Amino acid sequence: MxxxxxxxxxxxxxxxxxxxxxxxxxxxxxxxxxxxxxxxxxxGSARIFRYAYPDPFYANLVAEARGHWDELSEAAGIPLLRHVGSLDFGARRDPAHLAAVLTAIGVGHELLTAEQAATRWPGLHVDGPVLWQPSAGVIDAxxxxxxxxxxxxxxxxxxxxxxxxxxxxxxxxxxxxxxxxxxxxxxxxxxxxxxxxxxxxxxxxxxxxPPLRVTKEQAFHFPYREPVTDWPTTVHISDDFAAYSLPGGRDAEHRGHKVAEFLGGPDIPSAAGNDGFIDPANRQRVVDYVTKYLPGLIPEPYAETTCVFTTTxxxxxxxxxxxxxxxxxxxxxxxxxxxxxxxxxxxxxxxxxxxxxxxxxxxx
The missing domain is CATH 3.50.50.60 (FAD/NAD(P)-binding domain)
Incomplete structure (x- = not known):
């Protein structure tokens, strides 16, 4: 060939x-x-790098991918993966199971109570046990x-x-x-x-x-109430809401946190249907989420963007x-x-x- x-x-x-x-x-x-x-x-400059998957197949794949990111960063001469750690919590996230998967593949982690997490990260409100992955972080996509x-x-x-x-x-x-x-x-x-x-x-x-579902996802950047160095990324899946958050990096002028509802956007025929417009109802759901679970952020987005997800x-x-x-x-x-x-x-x-x-x- x-x-x-x-x-x-x-x-x-x-x-x-x-x-x-x-x-x-x-x-x-x-x-x-x-x-x-x-x-x-x-x-954009902000995507989550995390090891926590309930399926060991993907967790092992992340562990393998880590070496490839190191290779790429060295070849490019610039850091592409920033370690800020990651938190997983919520009734449908099952931190204890995720911890067992990470133990099996040898990835460092801690399983914390809600009280321990609140002491360590006062800007976050969690609703149960929390999985902490210190070697997770943010990719500059x-x-x-x-x-x-x-x-x-x-x-x-x-x-x-x-x-x-x-x-x-x-x-x-x-x-x-x-x-x-x-x-x-x-x-x-x-x-x-x-x-x-x-x-x-x-x-x-x-x-x-397989059937491909294309959606127009929307993400919002919220300013920190207090000057911070690096907040962790979060994945929160409860019975009524699924959200993720991460430091916004360059996209947010390094002064805010990126927050989005997972699969919260409308279906579109293909990426050509991404008109770039923000749904006010989606924005309000995320603002309400920030108010409740991310009190260390001011619940007023100062930047917002759209992104295309293609889902099987x-x-x-x-x-x-x-x-x-x-x-x-x-x-x-x-x-x-x-x-x-x-x-x-x-x-x-x-x-x-x-x-x-x-x-x-x-x-x-």
Whole structure:
């Protein structure tokens, strides 16, 4: 295989291009706008890196991904993972089970009472036991994309921005890829890492994808009441609300906390339906949540943004190869933390080196 085209320059596409270029493959990245653009799922400086998964499969995958983030940060010459720690709590989060999973994989943690957590983090209000992961933190997603794109370029990859893929045809071991501008590119293999635009390309894939739900998620930045260094990230899942929060970093001018309701936005046909508008009802739900559970924040958002989530019914990723086509959709709102590792998995699948894990495979 001499030439691989990668559709999409978000976290997954950029990671795949970097890893393919490391294999000495000729790579062309086709991006409809610019890498990590605001219409997709990989923009901004704040994504949660956490080990706590109830499923040991994903917890182990995070532990493996950590070394890949260290490799990327060293190669890029900039820190991309900031350790601020993470808290998990709520009736449906089951901190005790999460602690057992982390014990089994050797990740350091503490299981705290609500009173202990309140003493340690007075700006937070928790409603039960809390799992503390000190080695968790925040990923700078946009900087990671730009770093991987640049590393791929330095290794010989070609980057084509403003090249919107409208479809492709696989024939006799080659792939012809069409653009909205009427251009065509031929490659030996194509990796489709189109994120929220994947539904528009699904008809050309040699797979039966699981149902993909695309939603327009909304996040809000709230100022700290008191000067702080680093608040931890939080994942809170109760019987009536699911929310996450993290230091907003560059997106929030380093003076506020990012808070969002998990899957609180409306369904849209694809990422093209992300109009950037904020739903006032969603904003009010998050403001009410901050008032109750994050009293160390002033419950008045000073910045807000939208982001696209592409979710499968099981929340598993979809990564598979058939002939000259690989699909790479590490979606469901939790793929960012695995990015450089997923690039290795996708590249190995596309090159026929190692198949992806069985649970990522798509039905033929």
């Amino acid at each position: 001499n030439h691989v085209a990668v559709v999409g320059a978000g976290l997954t596409g950029a990671a795949t291009a970097w890893r393919l270029a490391q294999h000495g493959v000729r790579v062309t990245v086709l991006e409809r706008a610019t890498p990590a653009n605001p219409q997709g799922s990989s923009h 946009e900087s990671a994309v730009r770093a991987m794109v640049e590393l791929a370029r330095l290794a010989g990859a070609a980057i084509r921005p403003d090249w919107t893929v409208t479809g492709f045809t696989a024939d006799a071991g080659r792939v012809s890829i069409r653009s909205a501008g009427g251009d065509e590119l031929t490659a030996d293999h194509v990796v489709v890492a189109a994120g929220g635009w994947l539904p528009a390309l699904a008809a050309d894939l040699p797979f039966r994808l 019914p099981t929340e598993d990723f979809v990564i598979d190869t058939a002939g000259p086509v690989t699909v790479a959709s590490p979606c469901s709102g939790h793929g960012a933390k695995f990015a450089p590792l997923l690039g290795s998995i996708v590249a190995a699948s596309a090159l026929g080196i190692t198949p992806p894990p069985d649970r990522f495979r798509a039905p033929r």
